[in-house]
């Protein structure tokens with residue numbers, strides 16, 4: 001169910017003749033085995049894979065996202081190192097969903113995230129289908145202090161608020177969170193950015209309305225001024241204390257993100273999304289972050305994997 005990080009998952013081109021000036025991420029990353037005691041995180045980012053697409057299978061989607069973490073790591077491995085000296089990167093290995101045991105894998109992911117937060121790391125979870133989000137949340141929830149309000153921000157073409165009455169899936173994580181928060185007397189603050197009307201039934205819009213979900217459609221994000229969206233994001237950030245940020249790669253147009261379980265023809269461009277993400281990262285409230293739904297089986301020239309990796313590259317620089 002868990003595989004520690006090892007050198008074979010972080011490798012690539014080397015420019016040895018250039019010494020330290022030629023270093024790339026695979027040469028500077030610290031590899032961790034999260035089944036053993038880990039050092040103090042000191043506010044550094046740790047990558048943790050969730051190799052799972054059982055939620056996608058249950059949600060009638062195209063499976064393949066279990067190979068997502070390895071593909072994002074491969075794309076990140078060759079990044080030139082421009083990190084500030086006081087910033088370290090850690091590879092935390094993968095939690096693996098075996099034999100369709102999604103619920104157990106989500107609990108394992110939650111335990112690892114909870115431990116990393118307790119140790120002072122900034123967890124960056126590499127999905128996996130969007131069922132990654134519920135496991136991730138299981139590790140965030142115990143970390144919230146008394147009275148702290150959690151804001152959940154999801155960049156996604158979909159609400160992922162489906163009923164999980166029969167079984168949880170990649171389509172249900174945010175409804176699961178809403179119910180868990182309610183059970184502990186906490187409010188559900190959920191902002192969804194990039195929603196496609198045609199990708200969400202009336203039932204899903206009704207669930208979103210019943211739960212008081214805030215959202216901006218992809219079309220509104222594209223047509224209206226960025227300042228208005230930033231204002232909405234800022235006012236959401238003002239009413240909460242901590243943020244759990246989730247990025248579903250299907251929020252992007254299929255031209256940029258073909259390698260996802262459910263591609264979006266009229267999705268957003270990376271240029272639409274990056275400034276909004278950067279604003280959120282700069283808030284100082286982001287506790288934990290994931291990037292999900294990469295399906296390398298449908299990717300073209302690693303386009304989607306490279307997009308995921310490039311977003312990570314820019315976001316960790318802004319993560320306060």
Ligand SMILES: N=CN[C@@H](CCC(=O)O)C(=O)O
Nearest residue numbers: 059061130158160170171262
């Ligand atoms: N994470 C899943 N999201 C979508 C999938 C939609 C589709 O398969 O078309 C959902 O359940 O709504």
Ligand SMILES: [Mn+2]
Nearest residue numbers: 130156160248
């Ligand atoms: Mn999703």
Ligand SMILES: [Mn+2]
Nearest residue numbers: 157158248250
């Ligand atoms: Mn989606």
